Amino acid sequence: MRTPLIAGNWKLFKTISEATAFVTALKPLVAEVQGVEVVISPVFTALSSVAAAAAGSRIRVAAQDCYWEEEGAFTGEVAPGLLKDAGCSHVIIGHSERRQYFGETDETANRKTRAALATGLTVLLCVGETLVQREAGDTFTVIESQITGGLQSLVAEELKQVVIAYEPVWAIGTGKTASDEQAQQVHAFIRQLVAKLYSQADADQILILYGGSVKPENVKGLMSQPDIDGALVGGASLKADSFAAIVRFNS
Ligand code: PEP
Numbered sequence: 001m002r003t004p005l006i007a008g009n010w011k012l013f014k015t016i017s018e019a020t021a022f023v024t025a026l027k028p029l030v031a032e033v034q035g036v037e038v039v040i041s042p043v044f045t046a047l048s049s050v051a052a053a054a055a056g057s058r059i060r061v062a063a064q065d066c067y068w069e070e071e072g073a074f075t076g077e078v079a080p081g082l083l084k085d086a087g088c089s090h091v092i093i094g095h096s097e098r099r100q101y102f103g104e105t106d107e108t109a110n111r112k113t114r115a116a117l118a119t120g121l122t123v124l125l126c127v128g129e130t131l132v133q134r135e136a137g138d139t140f141t142v143i144e145s146q147i148t149g150g151l152q153s154l155v156a157e158e159l160k161q162v163v164i165a166y167e168p169v170w171a172i173g174t175g176k177t178a179s180d181e182q183a184q185q186v187h188a189f190i191r192q193l194v195a196k197l198y199s200q201a202d203a204d205q206i207l208i209l210y211g212g213s214v215k216p217e218n219v220k221g222l223m224s225q226p227d228i229d230g231a232l233v234g235g236a237s238l239k240a241d242s243f244a245a246i247v248r249f250n251s
Helices: 016-030 044-054 080-085 096-101 106-119 131-135 139-150 180-197 200-205 219-223 240-247
Strands: 005-009 037-041 059-063 090-093 122-127 162-166 207-211 230-233
Touching: 005 090, 005 207, 005 240, 016 037, 016 044, 016 059, 016 240, 037 090, 044 059, 080 106, 090 106, 106 122, 106 139, 122 139, 131 139, 139 180, 162 180, 180 200, 180 207, 180 219, 219 230, 230 240
Parallel strands: 005 037, 005 230, 037 059, 059 090, 090 122, 122 162, 162 207, 207 230
Antiparallel strands: none
């Protein structure tokens, strides 16, 4: 019922030529894969070249952030409409690195989400607890407030263009993956929360990705969990062969 989605977040890596060479290498590796959506997320400067290189393939392109205004005196910002213009179909919002280093809050993530949806982009909304929060027993409270804050005032129709990425901060870039059961527990909680905020039908259709040191070796176990619908992949998405192996988790 839900088509799995594997998204690569390249963070601050790859020049335009490295990014387009990656697409050329990835295309044949994922061409035969059925029933999986594939998204890659390069830096802003490479978006349009990557989108052109990916044209005609199953690979879609995401930006790693956006602003909430379409234009104006906002030096350094990039509007959702400009991302569409560059060939993006998706945008990552609220990544923990944006929250940690760039002052992203649930409120700004919500403003960005609403603007991106209004432009027709699909939003990958990231949530996740820190190690301190997990050890204090606050995981569910943190996730609940990030999701209610991030989805604030969105109607059910808009929710169809939202993908939630659960990324425990302690598992990002650390090599420590949440166990299949730990991840499933939070994913199930998120789905119940969406059912409470919207409806069971909305909860049943929403994609919930797991992120945090996903690799070819652990993706199968994670994807076998009933509420894990895909992965947001950082480090292992930087090489075409390891990213393709994750996309091909089912073969
Ligand atoms: C990420 O940046 O979203 C991420 C999950 O990174 P990594 O896979 O490297 O932990």
